[in-house]
Amino acid sequence: MAKEPSLRIERGVRGQPVARVSGDWILARLAPCLAELTPTLDNCRARRDLDWDLSGLGALDTVGGLLLWQGWEERFPPELVVSPRQRAVLERVAASHAAGRAQAVPPPPRPDWIASAGGFGLEVWAHLTNLVVLLGQLVLDAGHCLRHPGEIPLREISANVYKAGVRAMPVTALVGFLIGIVLSYLSALQLRNVGADIYIVNILGYGIVRELGPVLVAVLVAGRSGSAMTAQLGVMRVTEEIDALATFGVSRTLRLVLPKVVALSLAMPLLVLWTTAMALWGGMVAAQVQLDIGYEFFIATLPRAVPVANLWIGLAKGVVFGFLIALIASHFGLHVRPNTESLSANTTRSVVISITSVLLVDAVFAVATRGIGVPV
Amino acid sequence: MTMPVIEVRKLSTRFGHTWVLHDLDLVVGRGEVVALVGGSGSGKTTLLRQINGLIKPTEGSVRLFGEPLYSRDVHRDRALRRRFGMLFQHGALFSAFDVFDNVAFPMRELRLLPAELIRDLVMIKLAQVELKPEHARRMPAELSGGMVKRVALARALALEPELLLLDEPTAGLDPDRSAAFVRLILALREQLGLTVLLVTHDVDTLVALATRVAVLADQRILAFGTLDEVIQVDHPFFRNFFCGEAMQRALAGSRALR
Numbered sequence: 180m181a182k183e184p185s186l187r188i189e190r191g192v193r194g195q196p197v198a199r200v201s202g203d204w205i206l207a208r209l210a211p212c213l214a215e216l217t218p219t220l221d222n223c224r225a226r227r228d229l230d231w232d233l234s235g236l237g238a239l240d241t242v243g244g245l246l247l248w249q250g251w252e253e254r255f256p257p258e259l260v261v262s263p264r265q266r267a268v269l270e271r272v273a274a275s276h277a278a279g280r281a282q283a284v285p286p287p288p289r290p291d292w293i294a295s296a297g298g299f300g301l302e303v304w305a306h307l308t309n310l311v312v313l314l315g316q317l318v319l320d321a322g323h324c325l326r327h328p329g330e331i332p333l334r335e336i337s338a339n340v341y342k343a344g345v346r347a348m349p350v351t352a353l354v355g356f357l358i359g360i361v362l363s364y365l366s367a368l369q370l371r372n373v374g375a376d377i378y379i380v381n382i383l384g385y386g387i388v389r390e391l392g393p394v395l396v397a398v399l400v401a402g403r404s405g406s407a408m409t410a411q412l413g414v415m416r417v418t419e420e421i422d423a424l425a426t427f428g429v430s431r432t433l434r435l436v437l438p439k440v441v442a443l444s445l446a447m448p449l450l451v452l453w454t455t456a457m458a459l460w461g462g463m464v465a466a467q468v469q470l471d472i473g474y475e476f477f478i479a480t481l482p483r484a485v486p487v488a489n490l491w492i493g494l495a496k497g498v499v500f501g502f503l504i505a506l507i508a509s510h511f512g513l514h515v516r517p518n519t520e521s522l523s524a525n526t527t528r529s530v531v532i533s534i535t536s537v538l539l540v541d542a543v544f545a546v547a548t549r550g551i552g553v554p555v
Numbered sequence: 556m557t558m559p560v561i562e563v564r565k566l567s568t569r570f571g572h573t574w575v576l577h578d579l580d581l582v583v584g585r586g587e588v589v590a591l592v593g594g595s596g597s598g599k600t601t602l603l604r605q606i607n608g609l610i611k612p613t614e615g616s617v618r619l620f621g622e623p624l625y626s627r628d629v630h631r632d633r634a635l636r637r638r639f640g641m642l643f644q645h646g647a648l649f650s651a652f653d654v655f656d657n658v659a660f661p662m663r664e665l666r667l668l669p670a671e672l673i674r675d676l677v678m679i680k681l682a683q684v685e686l687k688p689e690h691a692r693r694m695p696a697e698l699s700g701g702m703v704k705r706v707a708l709a710r711a712l713a714l715e716p717e718l719l720l721l722d723e724p725t726a727g728l729d730p731d732r733s734a735a736f737v738r739l740i741l742a743l744r745e746q747l748g749l750t751v752l753l754v755t756h757d758v759d760t761l762v763a764l765a766t767r768v769a770v771l772a773d774q775r776i777l778a779f780g781t782l783d784e785v786i787q788v789d790h791p792f793f794r795n796f797f798c799g800e801a802m803q804r805a806l807a808g809s810r811a812l813r
Contacts, residue, residue: 518650
């Protein structure tokens with residue numbers, strides 16, 4: 180049966196030192212006792228006068244062969260007792276080791292921070308230009324669809340509205356309702372102190388309808404549908420499905436990107452409306468419990484306190500955010516390279532960048548609409 | 556040492572309500588190259604995946620090197636799985652690692668080998684499968700189909716296995732590449748004394764590699780023997796598979812060589 184590998188230096192018949200190798204020099208046996216063997220092997224390396232006796236050697240594989248070969252400083256010792264079969268193993272190791280040594284492995288490239296900063300800048304620039312190219316292609320596709328209404332990808336659009344809109348309704352409702360309760364509860368605590376209970380309607384109305392509703396939905400949809408779109412397109416890239424589409428003369432932007440962008444631009448304002456309603460309901464519940472403001476009063480006061488322009492602003496934000504999220508998600512999905520690392524990196528980027536740009540655009544909206552729908 | 560390397564006893568597999576394999580026995584001795592052939596959907600890959608432990612059989616047992624595949628001891632199971640190498644049909648290289656790291660991965664997983672030794676071993680493995688050192692830093696996506704197979708083979712050989720399982724080793728390679736890959740496997744088998752079990756559709760591979768052929772049909776091994784013996788069996792599958800034009804040509808070629 181298999182034996183522990185061992186290496187001992189003994190006195191031979193003529194009194195000369197002999198290194199005796201015995202046991203099975205195979206990976207499974209060697210790995211556990213490598214720490215004990217290495218010092219002896221290193222010790223042998225320094226000595227040229229050793230005879231080597233491999234007659235006690237059981238099995239020998241590449242690992243064992245390599246260890247011995249390195250112990251011999253990559254040349255056969257002058258006095259060597261070894262079976263022809265094992266000599267063949269050693270010669271094979273020697274040959275492939277020499278071949279590998281002749282052209283050493285290039286080390287993995289070292290990160291150089293100037294180069295990586297430059298690379299990062301170029302990458303950002305490439306992403307920006309590609310995003311513009313994608314946008315331009317979408318405009319061309321939209322024009323094409325207007326001229327050939329038969330080619331409008333209606334089924335894809337409806338499927339995307341269902342996936343990104345209808346299926347998102349439960350989660351957005353739950354989150355909206357809870358946020359409404361929390362916001363209303365915290366505001367009520369403050370308002371009661373100054374006796375301005377009635378202003379709960381204004382605070383909730385402005386906060387939720389104009390700001391929180393659209394942003395909340397955008398964050399949820401970016402995490403939920405944006406990542407799904409990126410991953411879907413990315414896997415289609417990896418499996419060459421997108422190339423297959425192209426060979427049928429089907430435009431990838433027309434069939435894959437346009438439906439997503441159109442569907443999310445349609446579904447987002449509806450989701451914003453739905454979530455806003457849920458958040459206001461949550462706020463109403465908390466206001467009733469905390470401040471004893473009835474539902475009828477709340478509903479009757481709301482249109483007077485918050486001009487309807489705010490709702491249009493909120494819905495417009497929904498359209499723009501939906502468009503942005505779908506565009507960014509599709510862009511990163513189309514730039515997945517065929518490996519798992521790239522897929523995960525692009526999905527992450529897609530979510531992070533769409534949320535960031537949603538918040539940036541929201542700030543632009545705040546500035547651009549500062550005179551609309553607010554008491555001056 | 557006449558212990559069979561693979562011993563499958565009374566193995567049955569059921570997916571849902573259909574029996575894919577029923578009461579199947581297969582014994583492969585040391586040093587043999589057994590080709591598993593059968594029509595599409597006959598359960599070849601299922602059988603292979605049960606031998607390498609990816610699917611647990613519904614009934615029956617699989618023993619490798621005389622030890623059961625499932626021993627309820629994590630360390631024994633792991634040690635047993637390190638004694639065979641598996642070559643997947645599409646290579647299954649880790650796409651986030653380059654060639655070097657793919658081959659080094661199983662060695663690093665042992666957590667016992669120093670980095671320099673791993674480096675030298677990987678270079679030897681790459682040389683064994685006739686890849687050049689400059690390929691070591693390529694990513695799997697940058698490799699041709701034949702190179703992917705070679706790297707996958709180097710990775711399968713990383714832990715010095717005694718048994719090699721090959722799933723369609725030459726599928727997707729052109730005849731020239733495929734013949735070269737077969738020669739490579741033969742040479743490695745000669746050098747390393749490997750036992751090989753392969754699933755194949757390709758008659759040239761079959762004729763060139765297999766010492767014995769196991770034919771899988773009707774949920775069991777219908778015939779198991781040398782190619783000449785297997786051809787004699789009368790069954791619809793054999794008439795289609797072995798008496799086809801390509802098979803006749805390949806056989807004639809191999810007879811001429813002998």
